[in-house]
Amino acid sequence: MLKRVIPALLLLGLAGCGSVGERGDAAAGVALQLLTAVDSKDGAAACATLAPETLEEIESSAGQPCDQAILDEDLPAPGQVTGTDVYGQWAQVRLTDDTLFLAVFPGGWRVVAAGCAPRGEKPYNCAIQGG
Amino acid sequence: MKRFVKENALGLTFGLLFLVVLVGQAFAGLADYNQQQLAEGLQPIGFARYVTSASFGADVAENWQSEYLQFFLFIFLTVWLVQKGSPESKQLDKVGRESDKDQKVGPYAQEDSPKWAHASGFKLFLFSNSLGLVMGAIFVVSWVAQFIAGRAAFNEEQLGNLEDPMSPVQYLMAPDFWNRTLQNWQSELLAVASMAILAIYLRQRGSSQSKPVGSPHTATGDEN
Numbered sequence: 001m002l003k004r005v006i007p008a009l010l011l012l013g014l015a016g017c018g019s020v021g022e023r024g025d026a027a028a029g030v031a032l033q034l035l036t037a038v039d040s041k042d043g044a045a046a047c048a049t050l051a052p053e054t055l056e057e058i059e060s061s062a063g064q065p066c067d068q069a070i071l072d073e074d075l076p077a078p079g080q081v082t083g084t085d086v087y088g089q090w091a092q093v094r095l096t097d098d099t100l101f102l103a104v105f106p107g108g109w110r111v112v113a114a115g116c117a118p119r120g121e122k123p124y125n126c127a128i129q130g131g
Numbered sequence: 132m133k134r135f136v137k138e139n140a141l142g143l144t145f146g147l148l149f150l151v152v153l154v155g156q157a158f159a160g161l162a163d164y165n166q167q168q169l170a171e172g173l174q175p176i177g178f179a180r181y182v183t184s185a186s187f188g189a190d191v192a193e194n195w196q197s198e199y200l201q202f203f204l205f206i207f208l209t210v211w212l213v214q215k216g217s218p219e220s221k222q223l224d225k226v227g228r229e230s231d232k233d234q235k236v237g238p239y240a241q242e243d244s245p246k247w248a249h250a251s252g253f254k255l256f257l258f259s260n261s262l263g264l265v266m267g268a269i270f271v272v273s274w275v276a277q278f279i280a281g282r283a284a285f286n287e288e289q290l291g292n293l294e295d296p297m298s299p300v301q302y303l304m305a306p307d308f309w310n311r312t313l314q315n316w317q318s319e320l321l322a323v324a325s326m327a328i329l330a331i332y333l334r335q336r337g338s339s340q341s342k343p344v345g346s347p348h349t350a351t352g353d354e355n
Contacts, residue, residue, distance in 0.1 A: 053172035087283050088184055089173060090290035101293055105174050113293055123293040130172060 023109075024084035027091035030109040031100040035078035043067030051103055051110040053130030074127045075115045099124060153191070157182050160190060171291060185283030189311070192280055196273035197315030203266040205323055213351065216331035218342045221352040234259070274312070278302070281311055 030049050037046035047055055047066040055066050062069030079096030091102045091109060099116040101124070102109045115127025136143060157178070164186055165175035181187055210228060214220040225233070232239045236255060240248040247258035257264070278299075285307045286296035302308055326340075331348055335341040342350060 051172070085286070085290070085296045087290055087296060088186065088287035089168070089176065090287050092290050092296065101290055103173050103291075116293065118295070126293060129293065 020086050023086045024091065024093075027086060027102045027109045028081045028084050028093045030102060031093040031095070031111060031114070032078050032081070034100070034111050034114060035075060035095070035098065038070060038073070038075050039077050041071055043069075043071050046070045049111050050128075051105060051112045051130050054110075054112055054128060055130075057130050058128055070128075073115065101126075101129075156190070157187065160187055185280045185287065188280030189277055189284045192273050192277035193311045193315055196270055196277050196312075197319045199266050199270035199273055200316065201319035201323055203263060203270050204320075206263040206266055214327045214331070215351050216348050217327045217351060218330050218340065219327045223351055225352075277311065278308060281308055 034046050034049040037043070037049070044067045047058075047070055050058070050066070050070075058069045058073070059066050062072065076095075076097040079098065081093065081095055083094040085092045089104045093100045093102065098114065099118070100111055101113040101116065103112050104110075111128075113124065113126040113129035116124035116129075117126075119125050161176075161178055161181040164181055164184070168175050176184070209220065211226055212220075213223050213226055215223060228234075231237050235241055235244055236248045236259065237251055245258065247254055250258070282297065282299060282302040285302065285305070289296050297305060330341060333341075334344045334346075336344050
């Protein structure tokens, strides 16, 4: 498991810096990493992409460790990146079947919310989110 | 050196105070920003990152644009508008751009007049309006900067609230842009109106912004 998690964390470490284009690409990379990991049933790698509060929220609402709970969440398979927006410490990554919100942490971009669907003027309704 | 400082004390003092207060604003803004970051379970950011952020940029630019708008309007409108009894106004019979003789331009320029006061045509027009034009240009640039930085700062909040960011056209119509803009404009306009009117009846002995203490309330402009 460590073999997969350590490279993932190194990659994440590089994220969150650079130009807007590079930062958007880095955020999209982390977003795809989450959905790819969930799709391949790799809970540990999926949880390594999450923001601390999102991870806590998943564990507390499921009553089990993140690497198990994340696999039960209603997250779509990774699709094509259709757009990214980066503003300050936040990024939105739009995929063909999902929208994710990420924020910058010491290790780089981390997913704050995923499995998000728009609700008009209201905030997105997300399958997983922190806070 | 001592003489230079004494003769330029007004500009130097305000320039220095500006820098001190700007640094103070940067530290206070950083603390405020990080307080919100921590409340949302996010990471605080460093000083360098904050002073290059849209949030700081918008806070600075929104105040700059309104100050320069105030000066721009005051400089241009006082060509045509007067205020009886105010030292901020010119004399009541001098409404308008005034004669070349009054303005010491063209053939009426004096030996010690600036070089462009001797000129004619576009050069003279440009120099004759340079103060207002520069203030107006700084206003426009600052307002555009507020728009760009304000949109980025607003969109950062939008993403933090799990909402979509706004396009430039959407932000141009957004309450956030106009609220930031108008709350600054109203205070500047109030300050100018108060200064123009209060200075009719009140005095500050020795100040260039006041009439002499013994001048009558009806004395306007430099007829004191």
